[in-house]
Amino acid sequence: MEKFFKLKENKTDVKTELIAGVTTFMTMAYILAVNPSILKETGMDAGAVFTATALASALASFCMALLANLPFVLSAGMGLNAYFAYTVVMGMGYSWEVALAAVFVEGLIFIVLSVTNVREAIFNAIPKTLKIAVSVGIGLFITFIGLQNAHIVVDGATLVTMFSFHGALTGGTFHTEGITVLLALIGTMITAFLVLKNVKGNILLGILITWLLGVLCELSGLYVPDPELKFFSLIPSGILSMPSSLAPTLLKMDFSGLLSLNFLVVVFAFLFVDIFDTLGTLIGCASKANMLDQDGKLPGIKGALFADAIGTTAGACLGTSTITTFVESSSGIAEGGRTGLTAVVAGALFALSLFFSPIFLAIPSFATAPALIIVGFFMMQQVAKIDWEDALCAIPAFICICAMAFMYSISEGIAFGIISYSLLHLLMGKGKEVTPLMYVLSIVFILKYVFL
Template sequence: MWQNLVRRIFNLDKKNTNVKTEFIAGFTTFMTMAYVLAVVPSLLSKTGMPKEPLFTSVALMCMFSTFLMGVYANLPFALAPGIGLCAFFTYTVVLGMGYSWQTALTAVFLEGIIFIFLTVTNLRTAIAKAIPENLKKAVSVGIGLFIAFIGLQNAHIVVKNPNVLVQLGDLTQAEAILGLIGIILTGVLLFFRIKGALLLGILITAALGIPLGITRLDGFQLISFPSSLSSVFFKFDFSQFFSGNFLIIVLTFLSIDLFDTIGTLIGVSTKAKLEERFGEGISFKRGLLVDAIGTTLGAMFGVSTVTAYIESASGVAEGGRTGLTSVFTAFFFLLALFFSSLFLSIPLCAITPALVLVGLFMLTTIKEIDFEDLTEGLPAFLTIMFMPLTFSIVNGIIIGVLSYVGLKLLSGRIKEVPFPTLLIALFFIAKLWVGF
């Protein structure tokens, strides 16, 4: 009886799938992206946010957003706080620009509200055209290098140097050795297409850290109850609302979230042969709306921008074709709530393999950038280079946009620059000149 009801709700017969296939697909998707439960709380906790409530918030938002994607949009996509956006939240907005994590959460909340408005009114297309295609791809590559750089620093493989900025760390130290071993082991797991390779890489690396005294199991419990969210729930600070930097932060969150989500939805749907439902179809709109709602609620619960994950392709590869895949993935995130002690005991150097490999995945987009045309290639290169070198995603975007408009203008090709891009460039010039 219940199977017939499920088949009708999710149109399983029409999509030539069944409950068993969707279950396997959902579990596969969970395994390939469960590493976020270790990575995201570790990254965000560097802002001063308490780690235990963060884990609960991350797991809850993964569960809720993914479940909503399944039952409302009927699509096999899982959502979670984006790693690149977490890095932007932590290292650029809070540690780099000096804002409190409460102010950063406020920016995420407002970005989510704007995203909802753009999706409901169909204005998101205009925003999507504001950044040229090559710069969008360059932003993805730059964030990938930025994330990998953070991972290498966490394991002290790369360290600060007052004379040359950075240098190779002491590779005889336990954390550096563990980080390098983890990168190699995770690479091997990925090579052999082991399901959940990133998660397994983190867990194996953490386990190897136990005899080295890096992974500490003080107070470890396999099963544990979720922590209270009172310390992170609805902690907003609107005092910086009218500053120019705050507006840039909101727009950066919005643009990265928008492009990531659209790219993931279209890319994975093509793999699942669902592309005929996208473009401006109802499923596409609902998928974007779920992402926007997840981001807005996530900020209320204390986490950075929620976005669709490309790891959803792993479940699609196992035959997932409907929202039932997402429902099963959400169920496993619910179970993960009771294993917080396991994920929170993982040291930063054990997360290094995931950050480096995610950086590698994001770097592959560089193949699609047009470097032959210098008016396209040079701004893209500058965008990529400035993100890790200045330790700021915003700086990379500012330099990329300004150099793009400048090159097009001086080469007599200003007509190729979208009008929204010109407005953004003027805003950046005013911000740099006036310093508001």
């Protein structure tokens, strides 16, 4: 493992990589429950989607390790699966078979773009200040995700607001929703305490302790599961299970609308969101781990992008929506993960989940929320590297950070950051300091907002 993963060169060891891999998987395991629940709305078989998601995640993560030796883990992208189900199938009226075909075509295009260095060129064209801003923006973004997953932040008259414990007590929902919000807050403090004490595996321990507290609350009657409200038992229904058959979704792509304009629009939408979500995640996580070189480039990025493309293509064949690099990879990086061994461990756990699904599906979102919040803190530390005295570069960075969190999208944050960076440099008569590719990207983003 030392020879293949270059552990000493990357200032890590097997134990650290194992903990990092397990931590990343634990923060991502929710996708195994969420993805089938979303895609089944299209008529897809939930069991087959579960199997496809686990297998595609394992395959793509192994490819990341073998092709790039980077600690990034992949699975079915959140947002992309919602676009697949609610926009393409339920909104535009396509069958899920046609939607899978669009994902497959997107994957093939990605492979071509990765081999021809187009995606790598885009990565390298983004200025270092914006790359730092992406890392900070992702920190805010995943903190917001954690707060929402735990229901600490909920819908309200002010768009979002804090969960009301008084309302839960008077409305009779304290023993379902209220107690889980309280557990998430307690779990965040426990994880923060472990971080302050420099306890090895602090984020993973935070997840497990918060989950255990939930189990104790359920056993004592303080937490009462209510499946109708999507509050499920925290105690695994079993240990072992046999994987569901892939037959209902395997190779079920329908290419009958391949040459239609609408089909090409769908492919482009998948392509656009995936390419910039992936680049944003790679930039953010690599910045946090200090993996970028002096020029702001990521060694091994070509292999990382290729692994991402393979995952998307294979996932479509198996029967799941777009596979992409997960921002939750930052939780493993925060634990010290620096090589592909982290991705191998997480990938192996995705494969094992096929046989231990009752355990993994019992991990509640309120237990992983503290991990996302604390990782958000770690990624926010990058904000100190932005030169705030240089307003010409700092303002686009600020716009990028805000857009990513408040628009709930990594790709939108990158888009607004690139457009504002290019436009402000032009207005200030410093257009020559911006690379031609940045202008091309700015025009593409603007056209995307006009026509999509």
